[in-house]
Amino acid sequence: MIKSATAISYELDDASAATRELAASIRDGLVLEADSVGILICDADADGAAISGELKDMLGINIVGMTTLAALNADGHREAAITLTVLTSSDCTFSAAVSAPLTKDGYEREIADAYEKTRSAAPSGDEKPGVIFVFCPYGLPFSGDKYPDAFAKIVPGVPVMGGVASDDYDYERADVFFSGGKYRNAMVLISIRGAVKPAFAIRHVTSRFAERIRRVVKAEGNIVYRVGDETMIEYLEGFGLKTDVDDPLLAFNSYPMMLTRDGGDETPLMRHISGLNHADGSGSFFGDVPTGAMANICLVNKEDVRAACRESMNALLAETGKRNDYTYSTVLCISCCGRAMILGADSGAEGQILSEMLPPGLKLMGAYCLGEICPTRHSEDEAVNRFHNCSITLCIL
Amino acid sequence: MPEESENLKIEYNKLARQFKKLERDYRALSIMHEQTERLRDANEAAKELSNFYNKLLLKNTPSVTFMLDTEMRFVLGSETTLNLLGYADMREMIGISFAALFASAMPETWVAETGARCQHVLETRNSASYEENVTLRNGRNIVFQMTVAPAAEDPDSHSRSVVVVMNDVSELARAREAAERASHAKSEFLSNMSHEIRTPLNAVIGMIAIAAGSDDLEKKDYCLQKIKDASTHLLGIINDILDMSKIEANKLELSFVDFSFEKMIQNVANVINFRVLEKQQEFFTRSDENIPQTLFGDDQRLSQVITNLLSNAVKFTPEKGSICLNALLVGENDGMCTLRIEVVDTGIGISEEQKARLFHSFEQAESGTSRKFGGTGLGLAISKRIVEAMNGEIWVESEPGKGSSFIFTAKIRRGADVSTPALSESNSESLAPTEDDFRGRRILLADDIEINREIVLSLLEDVIPDIDCATNGAEALALYAESPKRYDLILMDLQMPEMDGYEADRRIRALPDEHALRVPIIAMTANVFRDDIEQCLAAGMTDHIGKPLDINELYQKLRDYLPKNV
Numbered sequence: 001m002i003k004s005a006t007a008i009s010y011e012l013d014d015a016s017a018a019t020r021e022l023a024a025s026i027r028d029g030l031v032l033e034a035d036s037v038g039i040l041i042c043d044a045d046a047d048g049a050a051i052s053g054e055l056k057d058m059l060g061i062n063i064v065g066m067t068t069l070a071a072l073n074a075d076g077h078r079e080a081a082i083t084l085t086v087l088t089s090s091d092c093t094f095s096a097a098v099s100a101p102l103t104k105d106g107y108e109r110e111i112a113d114a115y116e117k118t119r120s121a122a123p124s125g126d127e128k129p130g131v132i133f134v135f136c137p138y139g140l141p142f143s144g145d146k147y148p149d150a151f152a153k154i155v156p157g158v159p160v161m162g163g164v165a166s167d168d169y170d171y172e173r174a175d176v177f178f179s180g181g182k183y184r185n186a187m188v189l190i191s192i193r194g195a196v197k198p199a200f201a202i203r204h205v206t207s208r209f210a211e212r213i214r215r216v217v218k219a220e221g222n223i224v225y226r227v228g229d230e231t232m233i234e235y236l237e238g239f240g241l242k243t244d245v246d247d248p249l250l251a252f253n254s255y256p257m258m259l260t261r262d263g264g265d266e267t268p269l270m271r272h273i274s275g276l277n278h279a280d281g282s283g284s285f286f287g288d289v290p291t292g293a294m295a296n297i298c299l300v301n302k303e304d305v306r307a308a309c310r311e312s313m314n315a316l317l318a319e320t321g322k323r324n325d326y327t328y329s330t331v332l333c334i335s336c337c338g339r340a341m342i343l344g345a346d347s348g349a350e351g352q353i354l355s356e357m358l359p360p361g362l363k364l365m366g367a368y369c370l371g372e373i374c375p376t377r378h379s380e381d382e383a384v385n386r387f388h389n390c391s392i393t394l395c396i397l
Numbered sequence: 398m399p400e401e402s403e404n405l406k407i408e409y410n411k412l413a414r415q416f417k418k419l420e421r422d423y424r425a426l427s428i429m430h431e432q433t434e435r436l437r438d439a440n441e442a443a444k445e446l447s448n449f450y451n452k453l454l455l456k457n458t459p460s461v462t463f464m465l466d467t468e469m470r471f472v473l474g475s476e477t478t479l480n481l482l483g484y485a486d487m488r489e490m491i492g493i494s495f496a497a498l499f500a501s502a503m504p505e506t507w508v509a510e511t512g513a514r515c516q517h518v519l520e521t522r523n524s525a526s527y528e529e530n531v532t533l534r535n536g537r538n539i540v541f542q543m544t545v546a547p548a549a550e551d552p553d554s555h556s557r558s559v560v561v562v563m564n565d566v567s568e569l570a571r572a573r574e575a576a577e578r579a580s581h582a583k584s585e586f587l588s589n590m591s592h593e594i595r596t597p598l599n600a601v602i603g604m605i606a607i608a609a610g611s612d613d614l615e616k617k618d619y620c621l622q623k624i625k626d627a628s629t630h631l632l633g634i635i636n637d638i639l640d641m642s643k644i645e646a647n648k649l650e651l652s653f654v655d656f657s658f659e660k661m662i663q664n665v666a667n668v669i670n671f672r673v674l675e676k677q678q679e680f681f682t683r684s685d686e687n688i689p690q691t692l693f694g695d696d697q698r699l700s701q702v703i704t705n706l707l708s709n710a711v712k713f714t715p716e717k718g719s720i721c722l723n724a725l726l727v728g729e730n731d732g733m734c735t736l737r738i739e740v741v742d743t744g745i746g747i748s749e750e751q752k753a754r755l756f757h758s759f760e761q762a763e764s765g766t767s768r769k770f771g772g773t774g775l776g777l778a779i780s781k782r783i784v785e786a787m788n789g790e791i792w793v794e795s796e797p798g799k800g801s802s803f804i805f806t807a808k809i810r811r812g813a814d815v816s817t818p819a820l821s822e823s824n825s826e827s828l829a830p831t832e833d834d835f836r837g838r839r840i841l842l843a844d845d846i847e848i849n850r851e852i853v854l855s856l857l858e859d860v861i862p863d864i865d866c867a868t869n870g871a872e873a874l875a876l877y878a879e880s881p882k883r884y885d886l887i888l889m890d891l892q893m894p895e896m897d898g899y900e901a902d903r904r905i906r907a908l909p910d911e912h913a914l915r916v917p918i919i920a921m922t923a924n925v926f927r928d929d930i931e932q933c934l935a936a937g938m939t940d941h942i943g944k945p946l947d948i949n950e951l952y953q954k955l956r957d958y959l960p961k962n963v
Contacts, residue, residue, distance in 0.1 A: 013410050045414055080414055168421050210436065240439025241432055250425045251432055299436070341425045 002089045002397045004330040004363045005030035006073045009082045015050035022084040023058045037094035040065030041367045042082040044167035053180025062096040064188040065177045066135040066165035069337045072366035076351025085365040092194035095122040098178035101185040104141040111150040118191035130196035134162035136187045138174035143222035144371040145288040148385035159383035161395040163334035163369030197326045199319035202374045203312040204270045204391040210297040219289045231281025253338045254300045256390040259293040267376040272389035287387045305339045309350045313357040316394045333366030335392040340368045461563035469495045515559045522547045540570040600627035641775045644782045655812040656696035669707040679719035687726040691812030698783045705776040706740040706803045714744035732811045739804045746797040756781040835861040835959045843873035844890040869893040870901030881912045891922040899936045906937045917958040
């Protein structure tokens with residue numbers, strides 16, 4: 001089984017002090033077993049690279065991580081904080097790696113190489129991982145869908161869980177870390193092999209819609225040109241929304257687009273607008289938008305966010321309730337930054353709900369991200385991984 | 398001091414960080430608030446528009462359409478529903494039970510049954526569609542096409558309400574009844590026709606058998622006369638049926654020619670006199686001297702109507718009764734004369750009920766009439782349509798046992814005052830066929846039916862023995878092309894195998910021989926309507942003669958186109 005401990009520090013200005021605090025807290029709560037890994041989630045103001053480096057030296061384990069708007073621990077989401085979660089096990093292995101810089105044309109190969117590093121580093125490398133955690137940088141020249149798509153080719157059927165690093169909506173300081181290194185254009189990952197039986201849950205917020213359902217007529221990757229008989233911008237303006245905005249991410253934060261595809265067996269996908277091009281009327285999204293999908297704009301409010309959070313935890317616990325042969329220890333929650341912004345002054349609400357619902361003995365960790373990666377379908381033999389927006393995703397180990 | 402300064406720096410950093418996050422939150426909330434306001438306004442506008450169209454829909458839905466909730470209370474309905482129930486504002490009705498709302502307008506049993514049906518539909522989620530005749534409380538009778546359907550958000554969910562649509566199909570129901578009556582009348586007509594056609598055919602076949610089995614020449618002559626009578630009668634029946642089918646297909650068209658009204662009346666009288674004499678009836682004609690000598694209209698159709706009325710009068714007037722034909726000019730405006738023609742008899746008369754059906758197709762005064770008096774029952778219907786085509790009216794004034802007056806008006810334009818040839822000049826009856834002699838002339842006869850060829854050959858053998866026969870248009874063309882000047886006239890059937898008469902005519906006319914352009918080609922066909930004749934002439938034929946052949950007409954055509962040897 002996997003055991004874990006989480007620690008928190010608010011020492012953003014002193015990396016060494018933060019490291020000492022985090023390490024001491026972990027040592028107090030956890031005895032490291034045969035293999036371990038540390039996951040560092042920190043505010044962009046903290047020196048994540050230095051902290052991860054010092055923690056590696058101090059704890060003797062690999063530390064991977066990313067910046068976030070707010071980090072999650074058992075007390076809820078915390079801004080201006082640094083959290084460290086250490087996973088340790090005697091019957092699982094945790095092999096971590098950082099990729100080469102990811103490029104538009106070579107990302108598949110670069111991700112495959114990174115995965116290969118984790119495979120070759122693992123004592124039982126030929127064994128299929130039970131789950132892969134990925135932490136991705138923000139602002140790469142391809143959509144978030146490329147991560148799960150790449151893993152579907154490299155290790156088909158293996159569940160992939162993770163997110164895209166965030167900051168305070170500067171979009172300039174969203175980094176990932178790997179044991180002393182800070183990366184703006186590479187991803188870090190952990191392959192977990194052995195006696196691990198993860199379960200997943202995902203929910204978004206969909207109780208209210210603007211009800212101008214239109215079919216996506218022309219889209220390429222994550223850029224949508226025409227929806228119904230309108231350009232993407234005209235479609236948005238049809239809702240009364242202002243499109244001449246400085247920060248499309250914030251301006252459309254409460255109005256993500258829901259995509260449903262013909263056939264009906266796919267979970268609807270949420271997509272956040274990342275940019276608008278007034279020259280050709282197109283809109284770009286964090287994830288791909290398939291031509292032919294039906295689009296509708298959601299009207300998200302605080303209660304939707306809370307409700308989805310409760311639903312996701314219930315769903316996750318229902319999954320774990322099916323297993324009597326496995327002891328769970330840790331819940332990883334990757335939630336969308338947009339949800340935090342919708343909560344506004346109540347930005348701790350999701351963390352509070354999760355904490356309250358967390359069964360005794362389980363540890364909670366997580367982050368707010370600019371894109372979530374989580375399976376929409378998962379069984380022992382198969383996982384269908386997807387990139388999401390405006391969603392809360394949970395993984396339990 | 399350095400430690401204090403370091404602490405201050407740390408505090409400053411914390412405050413700066415908090416300020417930055419507040420600034421971020423403010424920025425986010427500002428834009429999100431603005432977007433929310435805008436979207437809410439747009440949504441409100443969209444809702445208002447939707448409400449507006451919903452109201453329009455309810456206002457303009459032509460049927461009684463309403464929705465009831467699961468407790469059978471009124472939710473909403475079309476304005477037609479409000480009108481039916483006597484409400485001015487739908488808001489007055491919302492929440493009131495179906496039974497209470499509809500009790501004021503609809504009969505008690507209807508309310509109970511319809512309520513139960515709505516409840517059943519709600520429970521079973523199965524729609525019901527049916528038609529019912531309802532007498533409203535105000536006495537009005539309406540046939541409703543009813544549809545009661547469950548209303549659910551999706552097919553799998555429970556019904557939230559029931560929708561009732563009541564379409565007033567009274568007109569449709571009446572039309573359907575009328576169509577059923579017409580269909581019944583046609584069936585009866587077919588039955589009558591079967592009788593009417595079989596009767597003269599029976600006479601023809603029976604008389605042929607009698608004649609064949611007898612050596613007595615007088616008896617044979619008697620049989621032939623009866624065969625002739627029966628055949629003429631049969632032809633009349635067939636002509637009536639064809640006329641009516643043409644009228645029903647809206648193909649009745651009048652032809653306009655200058656004609657002598659007096660001569661037309663005289664011809665009609667001549668035709669009817671024969672039958673009047675048979676029944677020892679008295680027959681008078683009175684013609685208004687103000688009627689112009691020449692009229693411009695369809696003399697054939699006009700005489701058809703008068704002949705029909707006179708034939709009926711003769712038929713339904715007992716022996717020694719009297720019949721009078723009156724023709725009056727009742728008005729003239731810009732050369733358009735309004736004639737009033739009356740046929741007055743001392744016959745059996747007609748009841749009011751019979752009058753109502755008299756001018757309908759396929760109906761006689763009573764269905765047994767055709768059995769007793771014969772006829773198709775189409776004559777008056779045909780007459781009515783002809784009169785209407787002449788912008789006139791036809792009606793009957795009668796009482797049972799007191800005779801009848803059939804009267805019609807027709808608007809016919811005054812004709813050009815031209816002298817008309819004396820009746821005798823064109824009266825074919827005055828010239829016996831035996832006086833003609835066309836020996837030395839040669840006719841080409843094209844007809845694919847052997848008996849038709851035989852009839853022509855037999856009828857003409859005494860006056861023109863040189864007739865070459867062709868069995869189709871191609872043969873006729875070949876014979877004529879071989880030696881054009883050999884033929885003085887061509888009798889051409891139209892419907893023939895291989896090459897029809899029209900095509901043969903066109904090809905003959907196209908031959909490079911001057912004779913081919915002027916040789917008389919007379920269509921000899923059973924297609925006898927005016928447009929058939931016009932089609933023949935348009936195709937380049939010289940004239941037309943109808944089948945069955947009238948020997949007098951055939952001789953007249955020969956006289957017209959073949960100079961006699963005498």
